[in-house]
Amino acid sequence: MRTQVAIVGSGPSGLLLGQLLATIGVETVILERSSREHVLGRVRAGVLEQGTVDLLSEAGAATRLNAEGLQHSGISLAFDGRLHRIDLTMLTGGKHVTVYGQTEVTHDLMDKREAAGLATVYEAANVALHDFDGETPFVTYDKDGVSHRIDCNFIAGCDGYHGVSRKSVPERSIKTFERQYPFGWLGVLAEVPPADHELVYANHERGFALCSMRSTHRSRYYVQCPLDDHVEAWSDDRFWDELRRRLPPQTAAAVTVGPSFEKSIAPLRSFVAEPMRFGRLFLVGDAAHIVPPTGAKGLNLAASDVRYLFAGLREFYRDKSQVGLDAYSGKALARVWKAVRFSWWMTMMLHRFPETGEFGQRIQEAELDYLVHSKAASTALAENYVGLPY
Template sequence: MKTKIAIIGGGPSGLLLGQLLSKQGISNVIVERVAGDYVLGRIRAGILEQGFVDLVREAGVATNMDAAGGVHDGFEISVGDRRVRIDLKALTGGKTVMCYGQLEITKDLMDARSASGLETYYESSQVSLHDLKADSPFVLFEQGGEQFRLECDYIAGCDGFHGVSRKTIPLELRTEHERVYPFGWLGLLSDTPPVSHELIYCKTERGFALASMRSETRSRYYLQVPLTDTVEDWSDEAFWDELKKRLPEDIALNLVTGPSIEKSIAPLRSFICEPMQYGNLFLVGDAAHIVPPTGAKGLNLAASDVSTLYKILTRVYKQGDKACIHQYSEIALRRVWNGERFSWWMSNMLHNFGETNAGGLDGDTFMRFMESELNYYLSSEYGRGIIAEQYVGLPYEKLT
């Protein structure tokens, strides 16, 4: 088989890139190691920056998002009994974010790809990437006991943290930065109306909590829990009881509870791989970077990677400018480091680290510094503006 772009990974990053490229007449094939239903079973992000929203519209798959997604003008940060609203629209000159779940985005992109008849190989095994520094790289994979060879011009590694793409870059040529946090997020999804029409980030002595939503009738809530906890340790009743203790008292009174649709614990880590390019292989999204979800940046950083790579590949095929591919890693990493720093910063300020040594400080000293930091930024319009500017997303960088 031959194609211009081989996309490894059929999650939202790979699907969005494939859809955008197809709109420009650039052929692409997606190779995904798991079934499509499994991809749709991943319950992930729900807050989309304007840049992501614009990309979905450019890809021509925004009908459902525009109809069912909710535009959010702000969110709240609760510290004990104090509640501070971050007015995104007012503080950023009119910018907002969209609440629309990753599952829904993925389904919309899958449906669009299927309707267009674009090739996707699900449940592929033994995926390997070859001749990445040659003019004609290729991908080998097996499906149904048969081996396939996919020849291409470029490979987009959109296959996540555990995928083959990053690991194909020689170890001595990549630098990996990582911080693993001493806690996780226990998430619960339920068909109940959200307790608030905007997100509420809660910092309490009992630990962090987040009140979020997927729609007017579906809620998503999170609790900071020790890494030693398991989902089995938390019944629905125990989750709701603890959430009520971490929410502001007047908000907790309005909480509607119900059976969980899904519960899971996600460990938190900050991770960056440099560079994000090796020859004709480009790393996209979680294949190159992981952020703690506190800043709502994971899917959005993946989208900015997609935007940069899409612009580069369009220039390659429309203008014949192959030299521009060397801009990818540098441009992508500038935005990644900004997003990573913001997510790290928000995580440090809002979570309870207990006695854990953090940043070379004992737990109590670190906690006092972070309490002071948070109070400083919440107490002035300038400080709230800094949070808002980063939350709505920094502008996408143009190619040179």
């Protein structure tokens, strides 16, 4: 088999890149190690920057998003027993974010790809990348006991942190940067209305909490917990009680409790791999970088990677120029590191670390107080939250 771009991974970044390339007539094949059902079962982020929404529109996959997505013009920081609202729209000259679950984004892109009859191979085993440092790269995989080969011009590694793409790069050719955080997020999904019409980020002496949502009837809540904690130790009643303890009284009173249908603990880390291009292999999204979810940047960073790579591939196929592809890694990493910084800063400001102590807590409280009372500081947060320019 031959295609122009082989895409490894059918998460949002791989599907979005494939759909954008289809709009300009570039052929792709997507290889996915898991089943379609498994991919759609992943519960992930749901806050989209306008740039991400625009890319989905350009790909022709934003119909349901435009109908069902919730536009948010602000967020609230909860501390000292009160809510302090950051008006994103006012501080950024009219920008906002859109709440729409990553699972729904994936579903929309999958449906679009299938309707167009574009090739996706699910449950592809033993995927291997070959000769991407030369002019004739190819990808091999096994399906139903039969070995296959795909020859291509380029390979896009959109297969996440644990995928084969980054692991295929020789260690001498890549440098990684990592920060592990000493806690996790215990999260639940429940079919209950959200406690607030916008996201609430809470700093509390018992630990961080977040009130989020996927829709007007589906809520996503998180509490900071030890890394060695176990989901089995958290009944729904225990979770709701702990969440409400960490929220201001008026927000806690607005929490509607109900049975959770998903509950998990996720560790937090910052991770960046440099560079993001190796010959004709390009790393995209979580294959190259991970950020703690505090800043709502993971999916949006993947989308910005796709934007830069799509622009480079379009220039290559239309104009026979490699200038955009040569610039891909530098442009993507410049934006990545700014998002890594923002996510790190939000995490440091809102969580309890082992070394926080009373002094550290007072420093956090002072920083939060300055943040909500300084227009300059609030603007810096708002600009980063809605998404920095590409």
